[in-house]
Amino acid sequence: MENRTYTADAEPGDHVTVAGWVHEIRDLGGIAFLILRDKTGKIQIKFEKDEMDDDLVEAGLDAARESVVSVTGTVDEEPRAPTGVEVTPDGFEVIAPADPELPLDPSGKVDAELPTRLDNRTLDLRKPDVKAVFEIRAEVLRAVREQFRDEGCTEINTPKIVATGTEGGTELFPISYFGEEAFMNQSPQLFKQLMAGSGLEKVFEIGPIFRAEEHNTPRHLNEATSIDFEGAFHDHTEAMDVVEGIVKAAYEAVAQNCQAELEMLDIADEFEAPSGEFPRLTYEEALDRINATGELDDHLVYGDDLSTEAERVLGEEVGEHYFIVDWPSEIKPFYIKDYDDDAETSTGFDLMHPRMELVSGGQREHRYDHLVEGFEQQGLDPDEFEYYTKMFKYGMPPHAGWGLGGERLVMTMLGLDNIREAVLFPRDRQRLSP
Amino acid sequence: MENRTYTADAEPGDHVTVAGWVHEIRDLGGIAFLILRDKTGKIQIKFEKDEMDDDLVEAGLDAARESVVSVTGTVDEEPRAPTGVEVTPDGFEVIAPADPELPLDPSGKVDAELPTRLDNRTLDLRKPDVKAVFEIRAEVLRAVREQFRDEGCTEINTPKIVATGTEGGTELFPISYFGEEAFMNQSPQLFKQLMAGSGLEKVFEIGPIFRAEEHNTPRHLNEATSIDFEGAFHDHTEAMDVVEGIVKAAYEAVAQNCQAELEMLDIADEFEAPSGEFPRLTYEEALDRINATGELDDHLVYGDDLSTEAERVLGEEVGEHYFIVDWPSEIKPFYIKDYDDDAETSTGFDLMHPRMELVSGGQREHRYDHLVEGFEQQGLDPDEFEYYTKMFKYGMPPHAGWGLGGERLVMTMLGLDNIREAVLFPRDRQRLSP
Numbered sequence: 106m107e108n109r110t111y112t113a114d115a116e117p118g119d120h121v122t123v124a125g126w127v128h129e130i131r132d133l134g135g136i137a138f139l140i141l142r143d144k145t146g147k148i149q150i151k152f153e154k155d156e157m158d159d160d161l162v163e164a165g166l167d168a169a170r171e172s173v174v175s176v177t178g179t180v181d182e183e184p185r186a187p188t189g190v191e192v193t194p195d196g197f198e199v200i201a202p203a204d205p206e207l208p209l210d211p212s213g214k215v216d217a218e219l220p221t222r223l224d225n226r227t228l229d230l231r232k233p234d235v236k237a238v239f240e241i242r243a244e245v246l247r248a249v250r251e252q253f254r255d256e257g258c259t260e261i262n263t264p265k266i267v268a269t270g271t272e273g274g275t276e277l278f279p280i281s282y283f284g285e286e287a288f289m290n291q292s293p294q295l296f297k298q299l300m301a302g303s304g305l306e307k308v309f310e311i312g313p314i315f316r317a318e319e320h321n322t323p324r325h326l327n328e329a330t331s332i333d334f335e336g337a338f339h340d341h342t343e344a345m346d347v348v349e350g351i352v353k354a355a356y357e358a359v360a361q362n363c364q365a366e367l368e369m370l371d372i373a374d375e376f377e378a379p380s381g382e383f384p385r386l387t388y389e390e391a392l393d394r395i396n397a398t399g400e401l402d403d404h405l406v407y408g409d410d411l412s413t414e415a416e417r418v419l420g421e422e423v424g425e426h427y428f429i430v431d432w433p434s435e436i437k438p439f440y441i442k443d444y445d446d447d448a449e450t451s452t453g454f455d456l457m458h459p460r461m462e463l464v465s466g467g468q469r470e471h472r473y474d475h476l477v478e479g480f481e482q483q484g485l486d487p488d489e490f491e492y493y494t495k496m497f498k499y500g501m502p503p504h505a506g507w508g509l510g511g512e513r514l515v516m517t518m519l520g521l522d523n524i525r526e527a528v529l530f531p532r533d534r535q536r537l538s539p
Numbered sequence: 540m541e542n543r544t545y546t547a548d549a550e551p552g553d554h555v556t557v558a559g560w561v562h563e564i565r566d567l568g569g570i571a572f573l574i575l576r577d578k579t580g581k582i583q584i585k586f587e588k589d590e591m592d593d594d595l596v597e598a599g600l601d602a603a604r605e606s607v608v609s610v611t612g613t614v615d616e617e618p619r620a621p622t623g624v625e626v627t628p629d630g631f632e633v634i635a636p637a638d639p640e641l642p643l644d645p646s647g648k649v650d651a652e653l654p655t656r657l658d659n660r661t662l663d664l665r666k667p668d669v670k671a672v673f674e675i676r677a678e679v680l681r682a683v684r685e686q687f688r689d690e691g692c693t694e695i696n697t698p699k700i701v702a703t704g705t706e707g708g709t710e711l712f713p714i715s716y717f718g719e720e721a722f723m724n725q726s727p728q729l730f731k732q733l734m735a736g737s738g739l740e741k742v743f744e745i746g747p748i749f750r751a752e753e754h755n756t757p758r759h760l761n762e763a764t765s766i767d768f769e770g771a772f773h774d775h776t777e778a779m780d781v782v783e784g785i786v787k788a789a790y791e792a793v794a795q796n797c798q799a800e801l802e803m804l805d806i807a808d809e810f811e812a813p814s815g816e817f818p819r820l821t822y823e824e825a826l827d828r829i830n831a832t833g834e835l836d837d838h839l840v841y842g843d844d845l846s847t848e849a850e851r852v853l854g855e856e857v858g859e860h861y862f863i864v865d866w867p868s869e870i871k872p873f874y875i876k877d878y879d880d881d882a883e884t885s886t887g888f889d890l891m892h893p894r895m896e897l898v899s900g901g902q903r904e905h906r907y908d909h910l911v912e913g914f915e916q917q918g919l920d921p922d923e924f925e926y927y928t929k930m931f932k933y934g935m936p937p938h939a940g941w942g943l944g945g946e947r948l949v950m951t952m953l954g955l956d957n958i959r960e961a962v963l964f965p966r967d968r969q970r971l972s973p
Binding site: 106107109124126127142143144171172173200201202203204207208211224225226227228229230231232233235236239240242243246247250254257259260261262263264265266267268269278279280281282283285287289296299300302303304305306307312313315317319327328330337338339340343471472492493495496498499500501502503528529530531532534537538539 | 540541543558560561576577578605606607634635636637638641642645658659660661662663664665666667669670673674676677680681684688691693694695696697698699700701702703712713714715716717719721723730733734736737738739740741746747749751753761762764771772773774777905906926927929930932933934935936937962963964965966968971972973
């Protein structure tokens with residue numbers, strides 16, 4: 106519609122055509138108001154029954170809620186209107202009528218459960234607070250890419266259809282690929298490492314990953330958006346610097362560019378970009394602090410992994426983003442390098458939001474012999490990964506990297522209860538549609 | 540490596556540590572040169588055998604090509620060196636030795652066939668001209684996203700695991716999803732339409748699409764990167780304006796920001812961003828122009844689709860990007876709207892590069908009854924698509940959009956012979972690894 110004016114741009118004195126959805130109609134007798142909503146906001150349309158053409162009034166007041174309409178008219182100041190202006194219509198057209206029985210109420214007056222919302226995402230995203238989450242999500246991805254470029258990284262896209270998974274056949278969705286068995290990739294790990302060894306050196310990718318985990322929790326998805334980094338000549342501490350910069354850049358961009366959205370979510374006052382360096386706790390310090398709280402039934406000992414409950418307790422203790430470093434090698438993946446002077450301790454690290462793990466990373470094993478040995482110790486056949494390991498014979502620099510869960514970043518940033526609120530069309534154990 | 544200097548940043552008088560790959564060694568007797576390569580370029584390292592420590596000289600000259608090394612030394616001006624400077628080393632370390640038997644020569648002196656290159660992408664991307672393609676690809680995606688945001692679009696991510704494909708079960712890769720049959724999505728079409736009907740109105744997505752086409756040609760991929768747009772209240776001509784802006788923005792960004800890469804590809808002189816409006820030929824005009832050349836064996840008649848050969852002939856005639864509009868409805872998908880005043884003619888359009896089709900788009904059918912009828916006429920069960928069609932009952936605005944092949948955009952922009960040259964790890968009928 107060439108001649109359409111967004112509601113936010115309608116100025117007093119203008120003669121405009123606005124178009125959008127019928128948000129609500131308030132009929133006060135001699136006068137009635139239709140609130141029209143578009144992507145920029147809402148505007149009041151005034152119908153004075155005795156002074157206007159009957160057909161026009163009838164068309165306007167008969168329009169079912171959520172119908173798509175276009176209204177032509179004059180904009181006037183009106184301090185009592187929600188946005189300070191109103192439109193007196195001289196033309197009204199129903200472009201796409203809505204069934205009066207809506208499966209979900211976009212005005213937000215009637216609460217809907219999450220499954221109903223997900224089944225009706227089109228209507229759900231007409232609610233300004235839900236829309237705000239996805240506007241912020243888009244801004245997070247924009248800011249993250251910008252920060253990566255400022256770091257000198259090149260964007261890559263790696264295949265989602267693969268012959269073998271990063272850590273073997275567990276938790277992979279199988280595909281039939283022209284009669285051959287293949288899988289949906291659970292992580293770009295191997296490919297981004299191959300690119301760290303190429304002339305690109307420092308790379309990032311933002312793309313879907315697929316995990317056939319049976320988990321069905323408020324923090325797991327079977328299809329998620331992974332933000333991945335890999336850098337040649339980086340050690341794990343440098344990789345941690347990069348991810349700290351990325352997370353801060355995302356928060357700062359949202360603080361700067363999404364005030365309206367934060368207000369819509371009612372968190373503008375408390376929203377703060379993290380300042381100061383993220384604390385780097387060793388694994389042993391983490392155990393000590395958790396044990397000291399006395400909140401867990403069991404005393405944690407060296408070698409234990411951290412349960413969700415342990416993470417929660419520690420997060421409450423620390424109260425801000427923090428790293429856990431110096432994990433026991435035995436509980437980190439084999440492709441993470443151990444310290445040269447301490448083979449029992451891994452260069453792997455996690456970045457935690459107080460509520461949950463956001464990032465897992467580390468320096469990678471770049472020595473061909475050690476890598477092949479790692480596959481064998483893991484019970485994997487190195488031959489199946491030859492497309493990957495053989496490149497380690499031809500000058501693979503030391504490199505480090507990490508993967509950051511995009512939805513977890515948005516979820517923790519905005520204090521969402523369920524990770525599904527940060528995805529348009531989530532995929533989980535039960536949900537495959539829409 | 541905190542103390543590393545990129546070769547491009549090494550200035551005369553500096554004492555630096557540079558690190559990268561051994562590009563080549565030239566031993567002239569009393570003096571020898573090692574050319575070290577990193578992501579920013581190359582630098583000459585000078586070994587004077589009689590004046591330097593024997594161990595240092597030996598370490599340097601024994602390093603196999605493509606080994607990863609670090610060199611500490613003083614930078615001096617040297618007009619005869621390829622970059623005008625050279626490093627006189629006082630320290631040399633082999634960080635990761637390379638096997639002397641390389642499967643591919645990154646110096647580019649020995650040509651490699653595409654399959655060998657794809658099997659060894661890590662080495663292949665050490666060639667500056669190959670790297671240049673992927674630096675440009677990244678810049679194209681950056682510029683495209685920026686242009687979308689300037690147009691007021693919101694970035695979305697839609698699921699790649701789906702219960703049903705856009706056009707039914709053909710050309711879909713089946714997945715086993717927790718025991719249920721699912722598919723890898725062939726297009727975000729249905730999801731982006733659902734979002735055009737939401738409060739977001741104008742959306743874009745850049746992500747992978749999956750097509751189980753048996754084609755194995757230089758212009759087809761089974762996994763590709765799709766650049767998708769959908770806009771509420773847009774008709775097909777407005778959607779064409781958007782894509783024209785996107786393609787131009789991509790070219791302009793590359794012209795502006797990738798001169799070094801264009802030079803590396805030897806196309807800097809002839810590279811030009813398209814100026815002027817892309818011609819909009821009707822389908823009938825297209826047929827006439829093709830027929831007038833007499834180059835095809837058969838005379839094309841109304842209703843014929845355009846073969847690859849017909850596209851080639853027409854592309855040579857037109858010689859620049861152009862649209863084909865006003866296609867017969869019967870050869871466009873059912874979800875594309877026909878003209879209101881001419882049901883035989885579709886609002887579908889294609890954007891063509893002279894070499895091939897880049898974009899397919901149109902105004903969508905937004906009327907619930909017509910849409911359901913379309914599914915039925917296509918032999919598809921509307922009930923299977925109910926998650927999609929039902930949203931059309933609740934105020935679906937008119938909307939239009941398109942999908943642009945990311946790899947085709949890069950391929951045609953850079954004059955690449957094979958679309959696989961525009962993808963890091965292509966997937967085709969034969970290739971599933973790496």
